[in-house]
Amino acid sequence: KNEVEQSPQNLTAQEGEFITINCSYSVGISALHWLQQHPGGGIVSLFMLSSGKKKHGRLIATINIQEKHSSLHITASHPRDSAVYICAVPPYGGSQGNLIFGKGTKLSVKP
Amino acid sequence: DTEVTQTPKHLVMGMTNKKSLKCEQHMGHRAMYWYKQKAKKPPELMFVYSYEKLSINESVPSRFSPECPNSSLLNLHLHALQPEDSALYLCASSAGRHQETQYFGPGTRLLVL
Numbered sequence: 001k002n003e004v005e006q007s008p009q010n011l012t013a014q015e016g017e018f019i020t021i022n023c024s025y026s027v028g029i030s031a032l033h034w035l036q037q038h039p040g041g042g043i044v045s046l047f048m049l050s051s052g053k054k055k056h057g058r059l060i061a062t063i064n065i066q067e068k069h070s071s072l073h074i075t076a077s078h079p080r081d082s083a084v085y086i087c088a089v090p091p092y093g094g095s096q097g098n099l100i101f102g103k104g105t106k107l108s109v110k111p
Numbered sequence: 112d113t114e115v116t117q118t119p120k121h122l123v124m125g126m127t128n129k130k131s132l133k134c135e136q137h138m139g140h141r142a143m144y145w146y147k148q149k150a151k152k153p154p155e156l157m158f159v160y161s162y163e164k165l166s167i168n169e170s171v172p173s174r175f176s177p178e179c180p181n182s183s184l185l186n187l188h189l190h191a192l193q194p195e196d197s198a199l200y201l202c203a204s205s206a207g208r209h210q211e212t213q214y215f216g217p218g219t220r221l222l223v224l
Contacts, residue, residue, distance in 0.1 A: 033212070041199050043154070043215035086153060098144065098167055099213065101153035 002027040002089050006102035013109050019074040021105045023087030026068065033088040033099060034061050034072050043086075046072070077109045115216035117202050123222045126192060132219045134185040134202030140214070141207030143185040145177060148199040148218070160185060161207060192223045 003026040013019055023032070034046040047054050047061040049070070054061050058077075063070040074081055084106050088099040115136045124130050134143065142161045146154035159167035160179040168177075174196075176188040185202055199218045205211040 035215075041148075041201070041218040041220065043201060043203075043218075045212050045214060048212045098156050098159050101155075103153055 001091050002100050004087055004089055004100055004102040006087050006105050010106045013077050015109055015111050017077050019077050021072045021085050023070045023102055025089045029089045032063055032070050035086040037084045079109045079111050082108050115204055115214050117216035117219050121220045125224055129190045132187040132200055134216055135183055136204040137183055140204035142205045144203040145187055146201040154201055194223050197221055197223045
């Protein structure tokens with residue numbers, strides 16, 4: 001079964017800084033998900049990516065399928081980016097619908 | 112409409128109560144999920160419905176009983192819960208195809224006394 005490791009577990013940044021969150025997994029996959037969870041619970045799906053890079057506003061996600069590694073970058077970070085960022089992958093590789101979640105990276109951006 | 116709604120937002124129940132959590136989506140998605148999330152932990156998959164049929168049950172105790180009355184609705188019936196079942200219960204849906212994005216609801220925060 002796939003194992004997901006995220007780093008760092010906690011991250012504190014000053015407003016405006018460039019942020020990088022990393023995710024590694026053990027079993028080859030077809031797609032990886034990045035999710036955002038704000039205090040209070042709701043989860044928002046940020047990206048689903050199979051290869052290369054995706055960009056949405058100040059968020060950029062990259063994946064290297066051969067190295068089983070993905071990164072989430074936030075440019076010009078803002079206090080409203082403070083949240084838990086979670087990486088998720090299919091449990092047995094391939095493209096199963098259900099997901100295994102990393103433990104999350106708690107980001108706090110100070111003004 | 113890309114929204115998954117969940118009711119209630121908060122629920123407090125005793126160990127002898129019977130209650131239900133509800134989840135609804137109108138995106139035409141054919142896969143729906145229940146997750147349980149304890150504080151400071153990632154979500155854990157409980158159940159998956161695909162085309163209104165239960166396709167995955169991750170060894171969840173029988174005091175949790177899912178129901179999918181139609182393709183837009185997903186219920187989770189609760190009976191004789193334990194205090195350790197207190198958690199955030201998240202519903203999600205996806206198109207049902209492979210490699211699809213999951214859309215999450217805001218969750219129901221459950222407290223069992």
